[in-house]
Amino acid sequence: xxxxxxxxxxxxxxxxxxxxxxxxxxxxxxxxxxxxxxxxxxxxxxxxxxxxxxxxxxxxxxxxxxxxxxxxxxxxxxxxxxxxxxxxxxxxxxxxxxxxxxxxxxxxxxxxxxxxxxxxxxxxxxxxxxxxxxxxxxxxxxxxxxxxxxxxxxxxxxxxxxxxxxxxxxxxxxxxxxxxxxxxxxxxxxxxxxxxxxxxxxxxxxxxxxxxxxxxxxxxxxxxxxxxxxxxxxxxxxxxxxxxxxxx
Amino acid sequence: xxxxxxxxxxxxxxxxxxxxxxxxxxxxxxxxxxxxxxxxxxxxxxxxxxxxxxxxxxxxxxxxxxxxxxxxxxxxxxxxxxxxxxxxxxxxxxxxxxxxxxxxxxxxxxxxxxxxxxxxxxxxxxxxxxxxxxxxxxxxxxxxxxxxxxxxxxxxxxxxxxxxxxxxxxxxxxxxxxxxxxxxxxxxxxxxxxxxxxxxxxxxxxxxxxxxxxxxxxxxxxxxxxxxxxxxxxxxxxxxxxxxxxx
Numbered sequence: 001x002x003x004x005x006x007x008x009x010x011x012x013x014x015x016x017x018x019x020x021x022x023x024x025x026x027x028x029x030x031x032x033x034x035x036x037x038x039x040x041x042x043x044x045x046x047x048x049x050x051x052x053x054x055x056x057x058x059x060x061x062x063x064x065x066x067x068x069x070x071x072x073x074x075x076x077x078x079x080x081x082x083x084x085x086x087x088x089x090x091x092x093x094x095x096x097x098x099x100x101x102x103x104x105x106x107x108x109x110x111x112x113x114x115x116x117x118x119x120x121x122x123x124x125x126x127x128x129x130x131x132x133x134x135x136x137x138x139x140x141x142x143x144x145x146x147x148x149x150x151x152x153x154x155x156x157x158x159x160x161x162x163x164x165x166x167x168x169x170x171x172x173x174x175x176x177x178x179x180x181x182x183x184x185x186x187x188x189x190x191x192x193x194x195x196x197x198x199x200x201x202x203x204x205x206x207x208x209x210x211x212x213x214x215x216x217x218x219x220x221x222x223x224x225x226x227x228x229x230x231x232x233x234x235x236x237x238x239x240x241x242x243x244x245x246x247x248x
Numbered sequence: 249x250x251x252x253x254x255x256x257x258x259x260x261x262x263x264x265x266x267x268x269x270x271x272x273x274x275x276x277x278x279x280x281x282x283x284x285x286x287x288x289x290x291x292x293x294x295x296x297x298x299x300x301x302x303x304x305x306x307x308x309x310x311x312x313x314x315x316x317x318x319x320x321x322x323x324x325x326x327x328x329x330x331x332x333x334x335x336x337x338x339x340x341x342x343x344x345x346x347x348x349x350x351x352x353x354x355x356x357x358x359x360x361x362x363x364x365x366x367x368x369x370x371x372x373x374x375x376x377x378x379x380x381x382x383x384x385x386x387x388x389x390x391x392x393x394x395x396x397x398x399x400x401x402x403x404x405x406x407x408x409x410x411x412x413x414x415x416x417x418x419x420x421x422x423x424x425x426x427x428x429x430x431x432x433x434x435x436x437x438x439x440x441x442x443x444x445x446x447x448x449x450x451x452x453x454x455x456x457x458x459x460x461x462x463x464x465x466x467x468x469x470x471x472x473x474x475x476x477x478x479x480x481x482x483x484x485x486x487x488x489x490x491x492x493x494x495x
Contacts, residue, residue, distance in 0.1 A: 054485065080315065083314075087314075096480075100476045116465065218356070219353070219355070219360055219468050222469050223348065230344060230348055231296065231300065235303055238307050241311065
């Protein structure tokens with residue numbers, strides 16, 4: 001393990017310890033939480049709806065062409081891709097998009113505060129940088145990533161429906177057949193999106209606080225934030241998926 | 249994003265494409281810089297691409313298996329897997345990681361060069377920064393993204409076979425036969441076309457945002473953020489276009 005990795009893991013342990021510690025909630029901290037909700041949630045809705053909308057169309061096109069080629073009937077595709085959207089692509093791609101948009105944003109903001117010594121100013125005023133900068137986003141992401149996943153799944157559902165109707169002439173009623181969707185799919189989506197919400201701000205915030213060395217350092221921290229948090233999303237997705245597959 | 253900034257950004261990207269084309273036509277490609285970029289881009293992202301590919305293979309095998317277990321169609325695992333990974337999930341996930349690793353790094357590097365006035369220094373030396381910096385980078389990203397998706401496909405296949413064997417007890421040979429029976433070379437080719445286009449989008453967008461930085465260290469952070477967001481939008485958009493045009 002390189003020295004860099006050790007420093008990063010140490011910083012992350014410090015961040016977790018600070019986040020778990022008792023902290024007072026006053027009006028200012030509630031305001032920070034609301035503004036983080038706005039940043040993580042409201043500002044990402046558009047981005048997530050657009051990207052997941054493309055995903056729904058892409059899935060329907062793939063599924064429809066394959067079904068037409070091998071089975072000769074693309075009406076069966078809708079019921080088959082709905083569970084896949086709910087338990088897999090919705091939460092995972094929403095998580096990746098949050099890592100891309102919110103994770104880099106947090107690392108860039110905190111990193112530039114570190115190099116312009118604003119974080120030192122926070123410490124001087126006896127404000128904990130972790131509680132001030134990371135905790136609000138962490139709480140906000142726990143709440144917002146599941147909600148964003150629901151938005152994303154809805155967008156993918158409707159764009160898939162539109163594609164099915166326009167390209168394959170599948171009636172919306174035939175496409176929206178929920179008989180293959182089980183409660184376990186919804187549980188899987190919820191577990192995935194909550195755990196993505198928990199790790200993304202943690203990793204991105206740690207990358208931001210570990211920044212050193214001017215504007216090159218801020219660039220490095222932001223790059224690390226997006227790479228590590230996306231990788232965490234993919235790895236968590238694998239293990240949660242394997243766990244739920246074992247329960248089926 | 250307002251209309252004004254949209255038009256400006258489109259204008260800047262057109263300028264970059266123009267510089268790329270005129271640079272290529274006029275033979276103003278710096279060969280050493282291009283080789284160096286190819287090496288840096290490839291080496292920098294190979295480990296992350298391999299890890300992503302193994303897990304992407306595993307994820308796809310899990311999700312395909314969930315369907316297969318329901319219908320008891322164990323000989324369809326390879327088909328579903330190969331199709332999903334080679335054509336869609338492989339290029340998509342590797343593209344998103346590549347955008348984070350290489351695209352973000354590129355935006356940060358160019359942004360830092362801009363705020364530390366290294367671009368002005370190049371101009372003073374009568375070197376056109378657009379030809380010298382942008383061309384080799386975009387070429388390197390297109391070439392390397394395609395190559396990395398090829399490498400990634402192999403590792404995704406390994407990850408998928410291993411996961412299917414361990415979790416749903418599908419023999420690797422059964423997996424391989426159903427894969428080779430149903431997955432056509434055109435599916436692999438389609439994935440590589442996507443990869444090349446993703447590389448181009450990532451290169452163009454990250455260079456544009458890197459060169460547009462102003463305002464010191466915070467500006468660099470903002471530019472990286474905007475670069476990865478815009479690259480992700482571009483990736484999904486081109487993914488849709490390729491899927492719709494090349495069935």
